[in-house]
Amino acid sequence: MAERPFWTDSAWRRKLLGDAFGRGFWGFFAAAAATGLLCYWVKGSELFAKAIAEDFDALMAVLPRVTVALTVAALIWVMLPRDKLSGLVGREAGLTGLVIATIAGAITPGGPTSAYALLAVLAASGADRGAMVAYIASWATLGMQRVLVWDVPFMGAEFAIFRSLVSLPLPIAAGLIARRLPFELEVRRDAPPPPKGGEEFLP
Amino acid sequence: MSVGLAILLLVLAVLVALAVRRGEAALPITQRIVEQFAKLVPRMLCALVAAGFIAQLIPKQAISSLLGADAGLLALPVAAAVGLIVPAGPVIAFPIAVVFAKAGASVPALVTFITSWSLFAMHRILIYELPLLGPSFLRLRAASVALMPFLAGALALLAGLLVSFGAPVTTS
Numbered sequence: 001m002a003e004r005p006f007w008t009d010s011a012w013r014r015k016l017l018g019d020a021f022g023r024g025f026w027g028f029f030a031a032a033a034a035t036g037l038l039c040y041w042v043k044g045s046e047l048f049a050k051a052i053a054e055d056f057d058a059l060m061a062v063l064p065r066v067t068v069a070l071t072v073a074a075l076i077w078v079m080l081p082r083d084k085l086s087g088l089v090g091r092e093a094g095l096t097g098l099v100i101a102t103i104a105g106a107i108t109p110g111g112p113t114s115a116y117a118l119l120a121v122l123a124a125s126g127a128d129r130g131a132m133v134a135y136i137a138s139w140a141t142l143g144m145q146r147v148l149v150w151d152v153p154f155m156g157a158e159f160a161i162f163r164s165l166v167s168l169p170l171p172i173a174a175g176l177i178a179r180r181l182p183f184e185l186e187v188r189r190d191a192p193p194p195p196k197g198g199e200e201f202l203p
Numbered sequence: 204m205s206v207g208l209a210i211l212l213l214v215l216a217v218l219v220a221l222a223v224r225r226g227e228a229a230l231p232i233t234q235r236i237v238e239q240f241a242k243l244v245p246r247m248l249c250a251l252v253a254a255g256f257i258a259q260l261i262p263k264q265a266i267s268s269l270l271g272a273d274a275g276l277l278a279l280p281v282a283a284a285v286g287l288i289v290p291a292g293p294v295i296a297f298p299i300a301v302v303f304a305k306a307g308a309s310v311p312a313l314v315t316f317i318t319s320w321s322l323f324a325m326h327r328i329l330i331y332e333l334p335l336l337g338p339s340f341l342r343l344r345a346a347s348v349a350l351m352p353f354l355a356g357a358l359a360l361l362a363g364l365l366v367s368f369g370a371p372v373t374t375s
Contacts, residue, residue, distance in 0.1 A: 006234040020241035028249035028294075035256035047259055055255035058301075059248055061205070061372075066244060068211040074235040075218040078227060116331040123336055132340070133347045140321040141351070146293065148211065149243075154297040155304065155313070155371040157207035162369025163314050166358040170318075170351045178347035186339045 065153035073145050076109040086118045089135055090127025098175040101131040105138025105171060115139040123187035134175030141167045205372070246294050254298035258305045267307030270316075278312040279356040286319025286352060296320045304371040310363060313371060315356030322348050 006012055040048040089104045090097065108115050119136050140146075142164055151160035222232070270278045289296050300313055308316075323345070332341050359369070 005230060007237075016238065016241045019238065020245050025245050025249070028246045028253070032249040032253040032256070035253045035260065039256040039259050043259055051255050051259045055252045058251050058255060062247070062251060063244070065205075065208050065211055066247065067240070068208065068215055070239050070243070071236050072211060072215050072218055074232050074239060075215075075222055075227075077235060078232050079218070079222060079225065112327050112331045116327075116335050120335045123340065129343060133344050136344065137322065137348050137351065141318055141355070146321065148214070150293045150297045151317075152207045152211060154301055156205070157210050159310070159313070159369050159371040160207070162310065162359070162362070163317065163355075166314060166362060167318060167351075167355050170354055173354065174344075174347045174351055177350075178343055181343060181346055183343045183346065184339060185343055187336055 062153045066149065069149040069153060072148055073109060076107075076144070080107065080109050082108065082110070082114055082118065086121045086125075089118075090122050090125065090131045093128065095172070097128055097131045098134045098172045101134040101175065102138040102142070102168075102171040105135040105140075106142040106144055108139050108143060109145055111145065115143070128179070129185055130175035130179035133178035134171040137174045138171035141170065207372070243294070250294050250298040251301070254302050258302045261302065261306060263306045266303060270303055270306075270308035270312040272309045274309070274312070276360075278309055279315050279353055279360075282308070282312040282315035282356065283319040283352040286316045286321075287323050289320050290325040292324070292326065296324070300371075310369050310371070311356040311359035314359040315352045318355040319352035322351060 036048070036051075039051055043051075085104050085108060089101045092100055105115070108118060115136065119132060122132050122135065147160050147164055151163060155163075268274060269281045272278075274281070285299075286296075289299060296317070300317060303316065304313060328341060332344075363369070
């Protein structure tokens with residue numbers, strides 16, 4: 001029996017429309033309109049027209065890159081087993097453990113929902129604190145979804161590569177610091193499930 | 204075609220080949236792409252347009268004197284502080300970075316800003332970190348990563364002395 005494609009489901013279509021043009025969108029739209037009006041009012045029609053032309057160029061540049069980046073992110077999301085990643089982190093001690101945590105953080109697909117869920121699993125299994133800090137610091141700064149979907153389209157490939165390279169050693173350094181800090185760590189073992197909803201990019 | 208798009212297309216080609224070889228079902232992947240696209244792109248486009256207008260409105264001198272190459276080391280704490288106070292997701296933070304880049308912010312300042320924002324974005328701490336891991340983890344992590352934005356900026360500064368690489372693409 002062939003499964004019905006997702007787009008034939010009207011509830012799914014309604015939710016999609018809500019995600020795309022819900023209240024959040026109109027907030028952003030209002031901000032764009034307000035800044036546009038302000039620009040016209042303060043800077044005059046000539047600079048306003050220039051800004052519009054530049055905005056259009058920027059959109060045309062960003063749109064294809066974001067579309068490809070989202071497709072890449074979706075493919076990685078489907079193909080990379082996220083539950084296996086948590087098995088890798090926190091097993092090895094020493095510097096190796098921090099390097100593995102950094103790599104796992106960088107390749108964890110998806111947004112904060114998946115990364116923090118994985119971190120909560122690590123915490124509950126009593127993983128090394130240095131590895132936990134290195135993992136989430138690496139996801140935040142080097143996470144490939146952020147680099148692909150945001151750095152590359154907005155700032156360009158050169159900047160994205162440059163930023164990734166200079167950030168590469170830092171999660172390991174943060175992990176080393178975390179191991180030496182005398183703070184007590186009391187992690188919740190009954191952590192609630194991660195919040196659902198605008199998981200990947202919002203709020 | 205830009206280098207960025209070329210790299211993305213190359214990664215895409217490799218992944219598609221891999222997916223075909225593994226016999227991945229196309230439908231769930233397509234569904235995820237459509238859902239993510241709908242969630243993200245309309246807002247992203249509005250944010251970009253707003254960023255373009257704001258770039259016209261803000262005094263460029265102020266930005267470039269605080270975050271530009273002339274600001275030297277001062278740019279790093281300023282960029283780190285600005286990153287700290289952006290309390291929202293990438294759909295806001297990256298257009299701000301574009302505005303800064305257009306106004307003449309230096310590469311180390313931009314690296315510091317993005318690093319600082321990505322580590323300390325308040326919404327993520329409130330929605331994910333505190334409920335899932337609790338305040339003691341937040342304290343440990345914040346203390347451990349506090350230096351990272353400055354180290355990233357300092358490394359970018361040093362690298363900038365040796366090579367001229369990493370300039371952001373601005374359309375203006």
